[in-house]
Amino acid sequence: MTRRIFITIEYDGTPFVGWQRQVTGLSVQQVLEEAAAELTGGDILVQGAGRTDSGVHATGQVAHLDVPDKFDANRVMEALNALTGDHPVSIIEAREVDSEAHARFSATGRRYLYRLLPRRQPPALDHGRVWHHRGGALDPGAMQAAAALLVGRHDFTSFRASQCQADSPVRTLDELRIEPQGEELHIHAAARSFLHHQVRNIVGTLALVGAGKWTSEDVAAALAAKDRSAAGPTAPPEGLYLTGVTYPTGI
Amino acid sequence: MTRRIFITIEYDGTPFVGWQRQVTGLSVQQVLEEAAAELTGGDILVQGAGRTDSGVHATGQVAHLDVPDKFDANRVMEALNALTGDHPVSIIEAREVDSEAHARFSATGRRYLYRLLPRRQPPALDHGRVWHHRGGALDPGAMQAAAALLVGRHDFTSFRASQCQADSPVRTLDELRIEPQGEELHIHAAARSFLHHQVRNIVGTLALVGAGKWTSEDVAAALAAKDRSAAGPTAPPEGLYLTGVTYPTGI
Numbered sequence: 001m002t003r004r005i006f007i008t009i010e011y012d013g014t015p016f017v018g019w020q021r022q023v024t025g026l027s028v029q030q031v032l033e034e035a036a037a038e039l040t041g042g043d044i045l046v047q048g049a050g051r052t053d054s055g056v057h058a059t060g061q062v063a064h065l066d067v068p069d070k071f072d073a074n075r076v077m078e079a080l081n082a083l084t085g086d087h088p089v090s091i092i093e094a095r096e097v098d099s100e101a102h103a104r105f106s107a108t109g110r111r112y113l114y115r116l117l118p119r120r121q122p123p124a125l126d127h128g129r130v131w132h133h134r135g136g137a138l139d140p141g142a143m144q145a146a147a148a149l150l151v152g153r154h155d156f157t158s159f160r161a162s163q164c165q166a167d168s169p170v171r172t173l174d175e176l177r178i179e180p181q182g183e184e185l186h187i188h189a190a191a192r193s194f195l196h197h198q199v200r201n202i203v204g205t206l207a208l209v210g211a212g213k214w215t216s217e218d219v220a221a222a223l224a225a226k227d228r229s230a231a232g233p234t235a236p237p238e239g240l241y242l243t244g245v246t247y248p249t250g251i
Numbered sequence: 252m253t254r255r256i257f258i259t260i261e262y263d264g265t266p267f268v269g270w271q272r273q274v275t276g277l278s279v280q281q282v283l284e285e286a287a288a289e290l291t292g293g294d295i296l297v298q299g300a301g302r303t304d305s306g307v308h309a310t311g312q313v314a315h316l317d318v319p320d321k322f323d324a325n326r327v328m329e330a331l332n333a334l335t336g337d338h339p340v341s342i343i344e345a346r347e348v349d350s351e352a353h354a355r356f357s358a359t360g361r362r363y364l365y366r367l368l369p370r371r372q373p374p375a376l377d378h379g380r381v382w383h384h385r386g387g388a389l390d391p392g393a394m395q396a397a398a399a400l401l402v403g404r405h406d407f408t409s410f411r412a413s414q415c416q417a418d419s420p421v422r423t424l425d426e427l428r429i430e431p432q433g434e435e436l437h438i439h440a441a442a443r444s445f446l447h448h449q450v451r452n453i454v455g456t457l458a459l460v461g462a463g464k465w466t467s468e469d470v471a472a473a474l475a476a477k478d479r480s481a482a483g484p485t486a487p488p489e490g491l492y493l494t495g496v497t498y499p500t501g502i
Contacts (some may be wrong), residue, residue, distance in 0.1 A: 010375040017468060057376060081373060090375040121332060124261040124341040125380070 002066040004099045005076050006251075007032075007046075009061040012088035014128045017059070019052045028061075028089055035083035037067055039076070047171070049103045049245040050110055053197075055237030060111070060244035072096070099161040101251045105227035109174070109246035110194060111228055114187040114203045115239045118210070122184065130184060131203075138210030140178045140185055146209040146219040147187075148174040150202060156195055157226040159205070161234075164196035169226075170171075171195060176202065185210070205232030253317040255288040255350045256327050257282075257502075258297075260312040263339035264488065265379045270303045270312065279303075279340055283314065286334035290316055290327070300354045300496040301361055304448075306488030308380070311362070311495035315354040323347070352502045360425070360497035361445060364489045365438040365454045369461075377473040381435060382454075382490035389461030391429045391436055397470040398427040398438075401453060407446055410456070412485075415447035420477070422446060427453065436461070446484055456483030 009028070016026035017233040021033075027047055036044035048063040067076055077094035084090075100106075117123055118138045150159075150173055157169040175190040187206065189199050205222060208214035214232070222231040261278070268276035272284075280297055287295035299314040318327055328345035335341075340452040351357075368374055368381040401410075401424055414444045426441040438457065440450050456473065461464040465483070473482040 010372075011375050012378075015294055059376065077372070088375045088378055090373045092370075092372045119343075121261075121328070121343045122341045124339045125263050125310065127263075129376070 001069040002099075002185075003069045003071070003073075003074050003096050004064055004101060005063055006064050006095055006097050006101065006103060007077065007080070010090045010092050011061065012128075013052060013055045013057045015088065016054060018054045018056070019050065019058075020050050023195050028058075029063075029085045031084055031089050032063065032065075032080065036067070038083050039079045040071070042068075043117045047103050049107045050194075050242050052240075053237050054244050055128075056240045056242070057238075058242040059113075060067055061242050062103050062107070062245040062247075064097070064101065066099075067230055072193060081212050082170045084091065097251055101247070103245070104158055106247055107193070107245050109190060109192055109244075110242065111244040111246075112189045112194070112199045113188070114199060114235065115241070116148035116185040116187065116203070116207065116235075117183060118185065119183060129147060131236050133207060135211050135223050138185060138207060139212065140180050140210065141183045142212070143185070143187075143206045143210045143218070144178045145213075146206055146216040147178060147202075149216060149220050150223065151176050156198055156219060158228055158231040159198050159201040160195040160228060161197035161201070162228060171198065178206070189229050195205055199240060200235040200237065201228075201231055203235035203239070204216055207235065208232045229250045252320040253350075254320045254322070254324075254347050255315055255317050255352060256324050257313055257315050257346055257348050257352065257354060258328065258331070258342045259344035260309060260314060261341045262309050262312065263345050264303060264306045264308045264418060266339065267305060269305045269307070270299050270301065270309075279309075280314075280334055281310075282338045283316075283331065286319070286331045287316055289334050290330045291322070293319075294470035298354050300358045301493050303491075303493055306379075307491045307493065308489075309493040310364075312493050313354050313358070313496040315348070315352065317350075348502055352498070354496070357498055357502055358444070358496050359499055360441060360443055360494040360495075361493065362497075363440045363445070363447070364492045364494045365440070365450060365451045365486065366457050366492070367436040367438065367454070367458065367486075368434060369436065372435060379489050382487050384458060386458075386462050389436060389458060390463065391431050391461065393436075393463070393467070394436070394457045394461040395429045397457055397465075397467040398429060398453075400471050401429050401474065405474060407449055407474075408476055409473050409479055410449050410452040410484040411446040411450070411479060413479060419444055419471050420446065422449065429457070450491060451486040451488065452479075452482055454486035458486065459483045
């Protein structure tokens with residue numbers, strides 16, 4: 001008999017090739033699967049809700065794993081935290097769920113935060129944790145006005161990585177909010193699901209608006225073009241955080 | 252002819268032996284002095300306002316240096332940021348001051364922040380940036396009540412490192428405030444100047460109060476004892492940030 005455990009995970013994406021296992025280097029998934037195998041003595045699949053790219057961080061990634069039923073959720077959390085050692089990966093919550101619950105397919109929402117630091121001086125403490133935008137000041141009001149045009153159900157082909165494997169380019173963006181936070185701009189994005197690079201491509205485009213190089217009309221035109229080359233560049237991974245995944249009541 | 256420049260510096264204290272030059276390893280001061288020497292072609296002393304210990308961070312350290320007058324403040328900032336390279340040190344502000352102004356001796360106030368994360372789960376993104384207090388929840392109200400007893404002018408012998416070189420153990424603590432901040436507790440401390448380890452020794456003691464092991468009365472007794480062994484342990488350096496230094500109007 002096994003129990004299905006949902007774990008909420010915080011990680012620094014800097015040293016990893018991303019969430020997902022790859023032959024090219026160490027992934028967060030591999031770190032967790034190796035720790036789970038050490039705990040249980042068997043091969044364990046750790047299935048994540050979101051496949052973050054290399055350099056992308058998480059404060060609220062969710063994943064599930066099935067463990068022999070002698071291990072309860074709290075023991076899984078404590079053991080994984082001990083067994084992941086010095087890797088910057090931490091299980092901050094664990095709970096048992098129904099065996100039908102699936103971290104990826106049951107998810108009804110994902111939230112991302114993008115941190116942007118618009119100043120000439122490099123960040124010392126937040127190196128690798130924010131997009132250091134050397135181009136100087138960005139206008140959050142102009143960015144918010146352009147962001148409003150992207151909220152709702154749209155064909156996001158222009159904001160989708162060419163290697164994106166989703167069947168459809170249509171997504172419903174529930175929230176896209178620009179929040180000045182001290183010297184930084186925080187961009188909050190929420191949707192049921194996102195296309196590959198969708199948040200980073202949106203942020204790269206909004207930064208052009210903030211710098212006065214693009215207007216809201218340019219953003220509307222880019223969206224309508226349904227062509228990746230019509231939108232702005234991909235913002236770097238180090239500013240992006242997967243902050244939360246939501247599930248229906250009962251999971 | 253030279254100009255005296257005040258620089259405001261942000262740094263990650265993790266890889267350094269501290270602010271001050273030491274034979275045992277790399278200091279922030281050495282990184283800045285080597286960059287200044289490369290810029291000007293001569294030996295330059297970079298005099299800091301506060302001598303932070305190894306592992307202690309800064310978001311608002313201030314230092315002064317004298318440069319040949321062909322370099323203005325902005326050029327000094329840009330050049331030092333370029334020449335400090337990959338070291339986690341960044342000049343975030345620079346301004347010319349009167350040649351009598353002294354980063355250390357003219358300072359009229361110093362502010363520190365101490366970040367404490369009371370939870371079992373280790374921090375992934377903030378490893379080395381907070382004190383991970385595994386002991387669980389801390390009561391901020393009890394800590395604030397005890398903190399109030401330390402505010403004002405006192406003989407802080409009980410909270411002073413044995414190797415402290417200050418002539419007098421008497422200091423006036425202007426502020427000692429506990430602020431819950433999400434999962435963290437932030438402790439804000441302000442004074443004209445601090446004794447060696449004073450903030451960390453106070454935090455280590457307040458954590459005993461927060462955990463219910465000590466009462467406010469124990470803290471008052473520890474202060475009155477004028478004996479380092481009567482107070483709590485020294486909190487670790489990684490939670491401490493020098494956030495600002497103040498100067499009289501006109502500097």
